[in-house]
Amino acid sequence: MNVETGPFRVGDWVRLTDxxxxxxxxxxxxxxxxxxxxxxxxxxxxxxQPEGIVISTSLDFPYQVFRPLLCEYVVSMPRGAAxxxxxxxxxILVMADIFPGARVLExxxxxGSLSSYLLRAVGxxxxxxxxEIREEFAEKAQANVVQANGVLPENWDLRVGDVKDAPADxxxxxxxxxxxxxxxxxxxxxxxxxxGGIVCAYVATTTQLxxxxxxxxxxxxxxxxSAWESLVREWHLEGLAVRPKHSMNAHTAxxxxxxxxxxxxxxxxxxxxxxxxxxGPDYVGPRPADLDPTELA
Numbered sequence: 273m274n275v276e277t278g279p280f281r282v283g284d285w286v287r288l289t290d291x292x293x294x295x296x297x298x299x300x301x302x303x304x305x306x307x308x309x310x311x312x313x314x315x316x317x318x319x320x321q322p323e324g325i326v327i328s329t330s331l332d333f334p335y336q337v338f339r340p341l342l343c344e345y346v347v348s349m350p351r352g353a354a355x356x357x358x359x360x361x362x363x364i365l366v367m368a369d370i371f372p373g374a375r376v377l378e379x380x381x382x383x384g385s386l387s388s389y390l391l392r393a394v395g396x397x398x399x400x401x402x403x404e405i406r407e408e409f410a411e412k413a414q415a416n417v418v419q420a421n422g423v424l425p426e427n428w429d430l431r432v433g434d435v436k437d438a439p440a441d442x443x444x445x446x447x448x449x450x451x452x453x454x455x456x457x458x459x460x461x462x463x464x465x466x467x468g469g470i471v472c473a474y475v476a477t478t479t480q481l482x483x484x485x486x487x488x489x490x491x492x493x494x495x496x497x498s499a500w501e502s503l504v505r506e507w508h509l510e511g512l513a514v515r516p517k518h519s520m521n522a523h524t525a526x527x528x529x530x531x532x533x534x535x536x537x538x539x540x541x542x543x544x545x546x547x548x549x550x551x552g553p554d555y556v557g558p559r560p561a562d563l564d565p566t567e568l569a
Contacts, residue, residue: 276339279320285419286318287340290333297340297348308333342392345420346385352412355385356450356474357524359504365393367498367529368446368472377444377464378402379435379451384413386450388420391428399427401444403435436460449473454480455487455558462493465532473528481526483557490558492538494530501526 280286280300288296290310298306304315311329318327318337325337343358356364364386370376372395381387381404390400404410410432418424436457442464449457454473461471471494473484485497505520533539541562551559 279322280318280337282319285340287338287344288313288335290335295344297345342388342420346388349383349385349416349419350412351383352406352409353380353382355383357521359502359521360474360524360527361386361389363502363527364448364472364474365389367527368448368470370394370446373397374446375444376400376446376448377435377438377442378448379457380404381410381413381430382450383409384416384420386448387413387428388417390448391417391421391425394427396427399429401429401431403431403433403438405432405434407432438464445469447471452480455484458487458491461532462491467532467534469532471530471532474525475528476525481528484528486558486560488530489539489560492561493533494539495533496539496542497528497530499526499528
């Protein structure tokens, strides 16, 4: 959410949390009440108070009150498309090296979750260009980004359309692809990224992962791709009962990054032979440009 300090004001969004961890996001308005199963909460009891207070409902049930963090807001934001969850967003921001002042091209905008983080990371001097092919998703993304930032950021350019139709002279430092067929955007990455720029794809399945990586290799103008996934497991902490929780935030997607080489340069040949049969007769995808025919067997 938009970074705010000081007492709560009318119009602020706040996050109410009860002793069982149940949460509600509400926007403060004078003379208004929020109804829970444990009684009413008067907004006027929150307005003017510092962040981190504990208030009681009309039935004397306690709630903690904080401004919601951005990672808390995005998982509960209204959705058109599925969101990129915070654990993957964090990996994108770090591994794609999103820096203050960066020019970032994003496809697609989805519900605006990643867009909100990209805008925060590039700062006032950076720029985020987001393409979304579906107009209704773009409208939802814009509404969510406005709520997360308090205003419509001046350095955010949201476009309805296919990112592959981006202007021929577009030049960016980073390209983030959250789409079904990111391999079809590799020609875009080759012409739009500056030398040393990073392309990062977010894909859900192993077949998408394989096709994107092999298409990058076949193109020959990028470094060897790096692919991974992140798994997050919380822990139960209670005296001597310290153990992993029984559920975890496991697979959501795979992430792939590669860097653009300088004009006229080709990716270095691999020093390790592919696994036997990796590109054998049953393989039908793109083949690396440096593949030795003797390695097909």
